[in-house]
Amino acid sequence: MTSASQHSDPFLWLEDVSGEKALAWVRSHNEKSLAFFKKDSRFAKIEEEVRKILLANDRLPYPALRDGWVYNFWQDNVHVRGIWRRAKLEEYVKPTPQWHTILDLDALATQEKENWVWAGVDCLPPKHTRCLLRLSRGGKDASVVREFDVETMKFVPNGFEVPEAKSRVTWKDENSVFVGTDFGPGSLTDSGYPRIAKLWERGTPLASATTLLEGQVKDVDISPASEFRPEGNYYYINRAVSFFESEVSMVQPDGSLKRIPFPTDSDFRGVFQRQLLAVLRSDWKVGGKVFASGSVISLPLEQLSLETSKLSPELIYQPDSVSAFSEMTTTKSAIYLGVLHKVQGKILRVTRENGQWITKPIDFPEKGALDFISANEFEDTFFVQYDSFLTPSTIYQVDGTSSPRAVKQLPERFDAKDMIMEQHFSKSPDGTEIPYFSIHKKDLVLNGTNPTYLSGYGGFEIPLTPYYLGQMGKVWLASGGVAVIANIRGGGEFGPKWHQAVLTVNRQKAFDDFTSVAKDLIARKVTSAKHLGIRGGSNGGLLMGAAFTQHPELYNAVLCEVPLLDMLRYHKLLAGASWMAEYGDPEDPAMAKIISAYSPYQNVRKGVRYPKVFFYTSTKDDRVHPGHARKMAARMEEQGHSILYYENIEGGHGGAANLEQQILKSTMQYTYLFEQLKTP
Numbered sequence: 079m080t081s082a083s084q085h086s087d088p089f090l091w092l093e094d095v096s097g098e099k100a101l102a103w104v105r106s107h108n109e110k111s112l113a114f115f116k117k118d119s120r121f122a123k124i125e126e127e128v129r130k131i132l133l134a135n136d137r138l139p140y141p142a143l144r145d146g147w148v149y150n151f152w153q154d155n156v157h158v159r160g161i162w163r164r165a166k167l168e169e170y171v172k173p174t175p176q177w178h179t180i181l182d183l184d185a186l187a188t189q190e191k192e193n194w195v196w197a198g199v200d201c202l203p204p205k206h207t208r209c210l211l212r213l214s215r216g217g218k219d220a221s222v223v224r225e226f227d228v229e230t231m232k233f234v235p236n237g238f239e240v241p242e243a244k245s246r247v248t249w250k251d252e253n254s255v256f257v258g259t260d261f262g263p264g265s266l267t268d269s270g271y272p273r274i275a276k277l278w279e280r281g282t283p284l285a286s287a288t289t290l291l292e293g294q295v296k297d298v299d300i301s302p303a304s305e306f307r308p309e310g311n312y313y314y315i316n317r318a319v320s321f322f323e324s325e326v327s328m329v330q331p332d333g334s335l336k337r338i339p340f341p342t343d344s345d346f347r348g349v350f351q352r353q354l355l356a357v358l359r360s361d362w363k364v365g366g367k368v369f370a371s372g373s374v375i376s377l378p379l380e381q382l383s384l385e386t387s388k389l390s391p392e393l394i395y396q397p398d399s400v401s402a403f404s405e406m407t408t409t410k411s412a413i414y415l416g417v418l419h420k421v422q423g424k425i426l427r428v429t430r431e432n433g434q435w436i437t438k439p440i441d442f443p444e445k446g447a448l449d450f451i452s453a454n455e456f457e458d459t460f461f462v463q464y465d466s467f468l469t470p471s472t473i474y475q476v477d478g479t480s481s482p483r484a485v486k487q488l489p490e491r492f493d494a495k496d497m498i499m500e501q502h503f504s505k506s507p508d509g510t511e512i513p514y515f516s517i518h519k520k521d522l523v524l525n526g527t528n529p530t531y532l533s534g535y536g537g538f539e540i541p542l543t544p545y546y547l548g549q550m551g552k553v554w555l556a557s558g559g560v561a562v563i564a565n566i567r568g569g570g571e572f573g574p575k576w577h578q579a580v581l582t583v584n585r586q587k588a589f590d591d592f593t594s595v596a597k598d599l600i601a602r603k604v605t606s607a608k609h610l611g612i613r614g615g616s617n618g619g620l621l622m623g624a625a626f627t628q629h630p631e632l633y634n635a636v637l638c639e640v641p642l643l644d645m646l647r648y649h650k651l652l653a654g655a656s657w658m659a660e661y662g663d664p665e666d667p668a669m670a671k672i673i674s675a676y677s678p679y680q681n682v683r684k685g686v687r688y689p690k691v692f693f694y695t696s697t698k699d700d701r702v703h704p705g706h707a708r709k710m711a712a713r714m715e716e717q718g719h720s721i722l723y724y725e726n727i728e729g730g731h732g733g734a735a736n737l738e739q740q741i742l743k744s745t746m747q748y749t750y751l752f753e754q755l756k757t758p
Contacts (some may be wrong), residue, residue, distance in 0.1 A: 087644075089712045091574075093651065093705035095697060100708065104697070107711070107723040111692075114722060115749045124752075125745040127552050131491050132737050132744070138471055138488050141461050143168060143452045144206035150177070151196055158736045160196050161237075167459070171475065171485045180231050183210075187425065189508045192203025195736070197221040201228070202249045203306035204456045208253070210238065210247055216698040216727075219653075223247045240284065244271050244700075246301040253280040255330075256302030257287060261406060262294075269656035270700075275315045291327070291335060298656040305348045308410060312349050316539040320659035321538070322359060328382065339386055340377070340409045350408050351430055352379040355394075357403055359574040365390045372397045372573035373416060374406070376435070394428055394435050402573035404541065407453040409460055411478060414440075416448055420501070421513060421543060421571050423448035425462065427479075433531035434640030435555040442474065442482055445499070447543035461485075467517045467561070468494040471546045494549035496520050500545075504591075504598035510567065510579075512591045516604070518545060518560040529755035530560040532596060536568030536588040537617035538660060541578040553748045560604060566591035568617075581671055582662035589624040596625075596632050609755050611635030611743075613747075616702055617642065617660075623710065626688055635754035636691040637747055640699055645677035646670065651703035679710050684717035692722040692750045694743065722750065 094100045115121055142149040148170035153160040161184075163177040187194040197212035207228045212221040223245055225237030238255055240247055244417040245259035258272030261284075263663040267273045273295065276287035293300040296753055298318035305312040313329035315597050323342045327335035340346055340356040347355040353376040362369045364386060369375050374395040381389055395415055397403060404423070405416040409752045413428040413494075415437075425440045442448055446466030451473065454462035465471050470488035477483075498520045503511045522528060531554060535542055542563050550561055565571045580588040596612070599605050610633050614622045619641020626636045636654035646664045648654040662669040674680050682688070691714070695707040704725060711723040724746060 087647075087709070089709040092708035092712060093703065095704060101697070103712070104708070104725045104727075106369070108551065108725060111722045111724045111746070115746050118749050118753055120752050121745060121749045124553055124748045125741065128549055128744045128748070129741050131549050132741055134489075136489050138463075138473060138486050139170075139175075140463075141452050141473070143167070143454045143457065143459060143461065144201055145204060145454075145456070149180075152177075152736050155737075157182070157184055159187055159194060160736075162196070162199070180228055181226070199226075200248055203454075208234070208249075210249070215242065216700045217696070218700045220244050220700055227676065238278070238279075238280070246272055246275070246299070248302055248304045250304060251311075251383050254278060256290070256304065256313065256315075257284070258300050258302055259284075261285070267293065267297050267299055267655070268295055269653050271301075271656070273300055273655070275300045275302045281570050288333065290329065290333060291317065291588050296655075299427065307349065307408075307414075307454070309351060310349075314346075316346075318656075321656055322659050326532060336361065336382055338382065339384070339389060345570055347374075347407070349379060350376075352414050353377065353430065354379055354382070355406070355413070357406075359578075362391075367391075369393060370396055371575060371655050372403055374403055392435060395426065395437065397573055402541070402570060402576070404543075404570065405450055406448040407460060408455060409458050409478075410456055411458050414450065414453070414460065416450060418541060418543065418571060420539065421515075421565050422446060423464075440476070443469075443472075445544075447545060463621065465543075465545045467515065467544050467547050468497055468501045468551070469546065470548075488546065488548070491546075492556050494551065497551075497555060498618035502598065502602075504594040506567075506587065506591045506594045508590075510587075510591070512564065512566055512594055513571070514562055514564045514595045514598075515544065516560065516562050516599075517555065517591065518604075519555070519558065522560065522604070523592060524603040526600070526603045526606040527609055527689060528558065528560050528605050529554075529609045529611070529751070530562060530599060531613060531751060531755075532562040532564060532599065533609050533613045534564040534566050534592045534595070534621055535614060535616075535618040536564075536566040536580065536591065536621055537577075538568075539570040539574065541565070541570040543571075549744060549748075554751065559751075560757075562595070562599060562604075564592055564595040566595070566621075581660060582669065585661065585672070586676055589621065589628060589676065590626055591631055593632070596629070600632070607632050608634050611637070611665050611755050613637035613639070614673060615639035615641070619643070619702075619707075620645070620678070622691075624676050626691060627678045627681045627683075629678070630686055630688045634689050635751055636689050637694070637750065638691055638710075639694045639706065640696060640702050640704075641693070641706055641710075642702055643677070643710045644679040645673045646680060648706070651705060653701050654703070679706070679713065682710065682714055682717065682719075688714070688719050690720045690722060690754065692724075692747070694724050694726075696726045696745070698727070 080082035139150045148166045149164045162181040163179045165175045169175045193216050195214045195217045197214040201209040201210050209226045211226045214221040222242050222638050223240040224247045228293045243260040247257045257278050273293050275291045303318045304313045319324040326338045326346045345357040358373050360371050375391045377391045402418045415426040428437050449463045451461040462474045473486040474482040475485045489689040498658040500516045504748045619638050623643045693707040695704045
């Protein structure tokens, strides 16, 4: 077995992201693919429908709640790059709120001759008027950080500014920030993230910032974080030893660090009313008790310095066999837990009363997903979004113990009255039952001819939950198509064990799960191989590559987006080294043998009949290297296979940097599905 660094690869030149030869190859393929799509008679109509939905003025304005104001970032056909704006809370809940623009990104990009893409903002509580603004060139993960004053609506002269990097910058107070960034040679990990965390005082050079912690080159990253609450401010340095293991330390007033005594594979969630919070990824035996994997637990802040044997954690939430913790947010008076029950959302309100945790469910609609949008540690108001496949997204406002109040709802994008959502189960080869959602017209005839779109992900403990099928409903479901979402292992649908079942040496099980869903759809005569198409991105792109190389006979369309495909080199490309806890180390001969058995790039063969795969990626994706998709497409062409390839020169890992690019991306994808799966 040769190592990943030794195996022969005639297409290595395509890993040169901005190389002249590589980009010429990209542009040539873009032209061919776009011409192919545009000659389809359906392209123009699909583009019109997608454009109408994506540029609609009645889209939901997602709120970020700060000191009585609701902030929102908005893009439309006038503001292609977008505007950052705000309105008072009482104004926001009106049908047509009056917004105040804070920053026009289109104007800024023109003024500074930069291809700015909004990458987020961190504002200093409790007033939130001083903000650290993140701007990305072309949609990359790497960004420039600049201090901005909301009241003057201008960047702060001589304020905090960090050059382009995959930085971690957060407030300590008005005159100091914690920063992890590219400080020069040796300051980054193998994954390309900060290896050093420092405290930087206003008015001093970044180079003179005080070092708080240095990690190892093999770590994923060193990341500072801040938490501001009415009862106090807390500062942390997180040393990510691997993607799922961290050593979190609390910064003391004198700048020293004190380790938080949770297990390294737990997910630390901050402090609430002097209780440290964490979610467990494995069972934890401590203080004479066993806390189960997937549980949410607390520990008094006063026990920070105790030996492990003397700790006395408390249980806040423990899932059952069909449930899982999903997310958490905190307000002034309560903790809110988002949990999944049979892959559908619920929210629990948790308060501490007389030294005990009290948990009560909140009454939200069922059979959908519930996601926290925004909360504020200094207020009791927060926002939640409800989604189901057939019900337009709704934003709910909750004020303390009040019942949820719907304040915004997306108008219907398609007629769903004759459609239905069902949950089915397939059986994987090892006997595990794999749930999947199926959405289609009620009068669906099970004759094997229904054009069917099957998507999956299966990685990094990320669940696939219901979402409103706005575009898909209008373009695909209304024309008789079927949409299927597979909840395969590797995701977070049923907690850590569901994820851990397919890590490293067991990766093939995730692919087997997905195959079982495809076979079940065919066995039930929902569809047939001729009419079955699949889609996945990033880790889901790896899933697509494995699916069609292992079972080309099952599919007639494959949408493979921003994918990982060369798994013997993934750890050498951009952020790839950070994912070895998920996939394993290709430099280990035993692991390399397992990886090489499924790695799509090493397993595509000449003479095999594959579906015409559509590869979609982005030059500016600095997370998953575009070389994965480029090399796979080139190898398949060399072997005589017909493929489609499109690479957005901008876009980042999301594949599109603005709404116009998103319109083109969606239009090509739907045109492809119609071309491959619909009966003429």
